[in-house]
Amino acid sequence: MQTLAHFGDGGPGPWILLFPLFWALAVGLGITLLRRTGWRGRRGPRGPAARDDSPLAVLGRRFASGDIDEEEYWRRLSVLDERFGRRG
DSSP, X not given: OOOTTTGGGTOOGGGGGHHHHHHHHHHHHHHHHHHHTHXXXXXXXXXXXXXXXXXXXHHHHHHHHTSSXXXXXXXXXXXXXXXXXXOO
């Protein structure tokens, strides 16, 4: 019985089955790398992102820059949560 490309006659034998697996893995890795680096820049970020002028973003920027302290940040954040609610 001649199987796997003439295994008994010096052919590649069962190792020939690894080549399609290798190429599938290489293509999958390439697609993954492209999706994580190159393609993302063209399409923008995935999912809805907070607008830069949203009240939560402005509050976060003011806290990060030191305009308001932690107590005021949490107080204002609770008011914004009651009024606008978090979407997420």
